[in-house]
Amino acid sequence: MSIGSGIYVVLAAVLLDFLLGDPRWLPHPVVYMGKLITVLEKGLRRIVSNEQAGGILLLLITVGTSYGVAQGILTLAYAASPYAGFTVAVLLSYTCLAARSLHRESQQVADALLRGDMVAARRFLSHIVGRDTENLEEPEIWRGTVETVAENSSDGVIAPLVYLMLGAPVLALAYKAVNTLDSMVGYKNERYLNFGWASARCDDLLNWLPARLTGLLMVMAAPFIGLSAPAAWRIMRRDGGNHSSPNSGIPEAAAAGALGIRLGGTNCYFGQPVEKPTIGEPVRPLSAAAYGGAVRLMYGAEGLLVAGWLVMTISFRGAL
Numbered sequence: 001m002s003i004g005s006g007i008y009v010v011l012a013a014v015l016l017d018f019l020l021g022d023p024r025w026l027p028h029p030v031v032y033m034g035k036l037i038t039v040l041e042k043g044l045r046r047i048v049s050n051e052q053a054g055g056i057l058l059l060l061i062t063v064g065t066s067y068g069v070a071q072g073i074l075t076l077a078y079a080a081s082p083y084a085g086f087t088v089a090v091l092l093s094y095t096c097l098a099a100r101s102l103h104r105e106s107q108q109v110a111d112a113l114l115r116g117d118m119v120a121a122r123r124f125l126s127h128i129v130g131r132d133t134e135n136l137e138e139p140e141i142w143r144g145t146v147e148t149v150a151e152n153s154s155d156g157v158i159a160p161l162v163y164l165m166l167g168a169p170v171l172a173l174a175y176k177a178v179n180t181l182d183s184m185v186g187y188k189n190e191r192y193l194n195f196g197w198a199s200a201r202c203d204d205l206l207n208w209l210p211a212r213l214t215g216l217l218m219v220m221a222a223p224f225i226g227l228s229a230p231a232a233w234r235i236m237r238r239d240g241g242n243h244s245s246p247n248s249g250i251p252e253a254a255a256a257g258a259l260g261i262r263l264g265g266t267n268c269y270f271g272q273p274v275e276k277p278t279i280g281e282p283v284r285p286l287s288a289a290a291y292g293g294a295v296r297l298m299y300g301a302e303g304l305l306v307a308g309w310l311v312m313t314i315s316f317r318g319a320l
Contacts, residue, residue: 007313009086010164013093014306021100029066029095029173033180037062041185041195051194059181059198066177070170092169096176098156099302102149103295109145110291113138132268142286146294147263150255151248153298155179158217158305159210165309178202204246211247214301215240215254221300222258227293232258235280242277249279256280259293 022028040058048054070092078085105128112121121141122133129144136144159179164172182203185196215236222229235257236250242264243249256263260283264276284290 006165006168007310009089009093009168010161010306010309012090013097013164014161014302016090016094017097017100019100020094021104022095022098026095029070029092030176030180033062033066033177034184036065037181037184045195052197055185055195056198058185058195059178059202062181063174063177067170067174070173074168074170089169093164093172096160096164096169096172098152098160099298102152102156102298106145106149106291106295109141110288113141114288130269132271135268139286142288142291143263143265146255146259146261146286146290147252149291149294149298150252150263153218153255153301154211154214154247154251155207157298157302158214159207161302161305162210162213163206175206178206207247211250213305215250217301217304218251218254218258218297221297221304225293225296225300227258227297228260229258231260239277239279242279244276253279255294255297258297259290260284261286261290 037058040061044054044058045051048057074085074088074092077088105124108124109121109128112118112124118138118141121138122136125136125141125144126133128148131144133141133144160172160175163175167174178199181196181199185192186200186203187193187196188200219229219232219236222232232254236254239253239256240250243252252263256279260281262278262280262282264278264280267274267276
């Protein structure tokens with residue numbers, strides 16, 4: 001894929017994601033990655049006694065298969081015709097992006113809250129967070145929604161875009177494979193502490209730069225949408241490490257600072273309360289306005305990344 005065609009692939013993928021999101025009828029690579037991981041986990045646990053070694057094999061096979069299948073499909077498509085190759089590249093790239101889907105899923109929570117349906121709001125929130133939601137009150141539901149949008153702005157939007165820009169859809173899909181592995185086996189419990197260690201560490205590594213880039217992009221986007229860039233920068237610097245993840249706290253802190261809200265605190269998992277460090281300052285309440293601001297920050301960060309990448313790519317081509 002040439003630099004020129006790569007520009008159009010990225011732009012078309014971003015546009016498709018913005019317009020369509022993730023249609024439920026469309027076959028999605030992540031679904032097949034999940035099925036592969038499930039099959040491999042069962043097989044590797046049977047034949048490899050060392051859990052860490054089995055987890056390393058799971059990571060290598062899953063990522064290698066995802067990369068190889070994507071490369072094979074693209075090669076066949078471009079061999080058929082440049083137009084077929086371009087179309088397949090756009091479709092594969094489009095499946096890696098989740099901005100519209102994140103907006104749509106979180107908006108269901110917000111809409112339920114705005115119409116006063118707490119039962120539906122809790123149910124919709126349970127689809128996008130891992131914490132218990134049955135007994136949450138309105139401010140905590142808003143908090144969970146804003147935290148999800150802020151955190152996933154990095155690993156669901158900016159990170160796949162970065163890898164798409166660096167290495168076309170094959171690299172973006174390899175990243176999605178690692179991200180899917182982390183979501184399935186990257187838990188710090190008895191079952192996955194050792195088996196999922198490699199996947200979790202690889203996900204941390206691949207998200208290190210995108211998370212910090214997301215935070216910086218949020219700071220830069222803040223003044224364009226009526227939010228505070230200085231506060232976003234200050235809170236990101238101060239509270240970005242207040243998270244169990246080495247990466248998730250960065251975009252959450254940038255969003256919290258820009259919005260003037262406090263995130264973190266007590267969450268319940270399987271009925272057990274877990275105290276987490278707080279992020280940000282409660283200058284404003286957790287509300288629909290905070291949620292709307294988080295969504296605008298997500299799109300603003302994405303837009304700035306695409307614009308900056310376009311400028312650099314076109315300038316590079318002009319210098320050749």
